[in-house]
Amino acid sequence: MTTSKVALHGGGASKVSGIYEDHWTMYVLIDLLIGQAESITLEPPGTAGVGFEFFVDRPDTREWHQVKYQNSKSGKWTLPALDSEHVLDNFRAKLAGDERSTCVFVSAHAAHPLGKLCDHAAESASLAYFVTHFLSSQELTDAFNDLQHKHWRVTGQDAWAWLRNRVRTRTLDAWTLEERLSERAGAFLDGDPKDAIASLLRIVRGSLYRPLDREELIRRLAEDGTTLRGAGASADEVRATTERFRVGVDNSLVNSSFLPRDEIPHIVRSLGSSRSVLVTGGKGSGKSAVLAGVAGILVRSGAEVLTVDVTRLVRETSSAEVGRAFGLAAPPAAALAAVARNRQGVLVIDSLDSVGVNRDKPVELFRAVSEVLREAAAYPNLAVLVSCRTEDLDTDTRLRGLVAEPDPAARFDVGLLSRGQATGALVTAGHDLSKFGDVQIAILRVPGNLRILTKVPPAELFDFGTEQELIDGYLDWAVRT
Template sequence: MGLAGGAADKAGNRYEDWWTALRVAELLRGRATGIRLEPPGPAGAGIEFELEADDGTWCEQVKDVPSKGPWTLSAAGKILEAVTGHLAGGKKVRLVLSTGAPELHDLSKRARGADTLAEFEGMITKAQIPQFVQVLENWSDNGMPVDREVGWRYLQAVHVEHIPPEALRRLVVSEYELLFVGDPEVIVRQLSGYLDEHLHQRLTGSQIRSHLLTVPGVRPRLLAGDTGTLTALAGTVERFVRRVRRDKPAFGMAARPHVEQLYERLVAEDGPQMVVCEGSAGLGKSAVVTDVLVRLTEQGWPAAAVRMDGADASVQTAKDLGVRMTLPDSPAVLLAGVADEAPALLVIDQLDAVSTYNGRMSDAYEAVEDVLAQLVVAPNVKVLLVARTIDIDNDRRLSDLVADRVRTVRFPLSVLDVEQVRAVLSASGTDPDGLGPVTLELLRTPLHLSVFSRLSSSARAASYRTLQELYARYTDERREEIERQVAALDWRGITGTLCASMSERETLQAPMALLDGFARQHIKVLESHGVLVRDGEQIGFFHETYFDFLFARSFISAGEDIHEFLANSGQYLFRRAQTRQILEHLAGTDPERFRATVGRLLGSDRIRPHLHDVIIAVLGQFDAALPDWKAVEPVAWGQTPVAGKVRGLLALPQWFDAADHDQRWERWLGTPRTADAAFPELLAVARHRPEPCCGAGTTVCGHHATVGTAASAAD
């Protein structure tokens, strides 16, 4: 594996060591029969090693020269010339380059995609015709240039791999974590030394394995079919399924096609490794995923499942996540081991709980990334991730994850069909016609239907506009029902203690020990009624939106000041969801206080920008009225960074209409200080409203003509 020289040589040698180790793993897995480093004579011309694999003999060259940048055809020419003999002998050549060779990669890929030379020449672009000629100039036979037919076949056998150093290192670490118990870095160093001592010699997998097992602390990871590991993994599935299914609606679930469709995605032979089941809050993502999980385990797939809403700041690596799941190691390592290349499934639910948008425990996403990196080398292990669409779209890490169209596919869920809702309600004895269209629309979200199903028959005859209204009725009824069973129940004390702890610790669960001061019977009755959910030694509410609701209601009823709460709390990302819930609760219960609160928060330089963004998002959801605009108007024309975002509300039709009173638009458009800032928002509305958007008279109509012309020009 070469002697080290200067710093660049050392980096290059290290890169070569990692790639060689990755290919040796093929030997250790039985996918190759032998490797020979630096074969003497013509057999070693232009290559680092030769690998006898199941799909043929590979001659491989590895280069890490960051200063070169991507390799041009000219730069790669010497390598292509040096490997001519291997290509003539019918062997395959792999060039592994840390900076890539895009032109050569594309040409060789197109060559393999064609069945004939004529087809290949018809596939390449006009710019690639001279590139093909340039590649041919590197190959000759007895001093004579090869013809185009031979050159095309040579090109078919050239494979170009572009793997940056850190990506390669992570691949090797993942591979050796699956093969051995021990430090992968130590194993690779030992492997490098062993190979250096056996240059020019043919080595087999059994020889290399025998040597590595002499390294202190290294032992084989023999997991295939291991009953202890299978039992531990099955335990994670049982706990996951039990928790999801005990939240099943009292009068059943509406039939949905998503289960069969998701199942088909996962079992498809040519399907991606990862499927992201997504949708808005409360769409029943966990229920759909659970049905698929149960179906696959019944078919014999090894599986594991975890909810990320139970993670905390200590969960940073794949192994940490395994510990959280009561497993002895990373779920990726264990699943890949027991499956032994057969299909397996890992479910990671509540991924939004560790997103930067939702703001719960975003640092714990590193553990998920670690798991996914480990599974790059185990494509037989399918991964089913569950997250909210809004988090995917607003968290760069999740957006990057779904952008990998080769490895990942998105699977969006939709709300229930209104006729399905009506059928479920009718079957439960509730008259859907008595609820009204607003309530029926609300109940198209499975979580809302589930909460509604837990209400008394009289409560189910009432109409509801929001989830907060449903939760308020649910809370009142559930509390009364439990207090009839347990007269001295301290509902406020128990729920308040949990809310305070979860808020302070910025988690969605709390230690059971936190409730030691309350009667155990009281805790159990809250569990039996589905208000609290226990997970080992942790406990929380049945849904995070219910925690948000209770926290917001307690916060507001106690007369707490949200501005001071946020300003003095550090304003970490966990506060985003709480801010959103408090504001939504205020908007539904005390509009005047809501407006005053919003105006103060937006106008404060003590509130961080990411919380200002949450406030703007909340405002954008409402059907605004003039008092709502008046509350934020002073901020809109101020000089603070958030002013432009507040003015951006005017581009929404409902906010445009809210502000369209008392000649406002005329004043804004007629005043130099505000005209330039107001015009883009007017233009945005005009794109969606061909008719005049202001009802204020002839002055604005003149502006409408200008806006209409500008909108047409912009389109």
């Protein structure tokens, strides 16, 4: 891939800049395959395309992309530097000329303070709130005034609205961009990612000056010997996998019913804004039940959900083998993305700790699960919900690395049941609460402990003062029966 790019561009900085631009173009081109865009026009002809590498038509906007590899003079793109390259003028022309247009600036060097102004505007509900709470330094105040009066010549309300909804900046160094492109290509296209990227590059070179839509892109990739991963994924397969997980969890519930957990609605809300959510807790804390509860709410809301229970895996060596282990015709992320298309999808990974260093699992299985998570990150409409024992996460740097990329996960710790929940479950199971002391009730606030005791008939209740005594007593009873 890189060799072919060297031949297409000149030497030195222009060669590197050209490679960077091509990588970003192909990265966005994959949005067509995912269903996140309707068409892309590379190097738009005439004066309309001046200053932009391409534009992308999405369901609700036309998105203009301007790519500058780096600003070697200062290492960042200040407003004067952007102005000298006519970036701000080009943005103004698109934003003022068409209310559906948005503009994206991409570089290996940060656009500062433009990027910070965009972030702050997105977090503010009004211009007044933005000015009062986010223009916290003279640098930002001066930058906003310069944008409003000097560069864009609009009202403060318009400048804020443009920054909030219609201007975005992306900062990716060349190495990270190449890695993300490879991950995206590998997640959605069959074969070696290098070959898939080479096919995309040939299509880019042959698709200038006119719109390219998804059907044509898929057809031309197929003509080049590159096919979609997960193209044959079945919605029934995906949904059946999640339903099997939920049924399995049902069989391990306390008194065969879900106990209300405060974490569930918070996790559901977090998945609306976070690409990854991590659920932690001790052994027997009910993490799987929480995940099943979240999955049920998401399915009822219309989201596509695929659940991978890592404890069911044995010696799979790739994401494709993980998919087959759950009856899928494609790797999990590709199967879920193919079914979800342009809707939200959530990939649920239960019991990540099962592939930790303290578990008796082959290292190849860890790599396979890692591949599943990396591939999921390539799809912008997929979020990942992962559960892991706290003690394993604290002691295993490999597991921490998995949940830290591409972004640190929002984390929820599943705590103990309330005393009322524990005693209520005991009453439901027919037990006399007067036979339980405070120490025993404290032990039974762990859902796993409560579950096994509620299986024991009240007439055969045994004494216990520790968790191990509870487990031993339960096993003795189970053997007798």
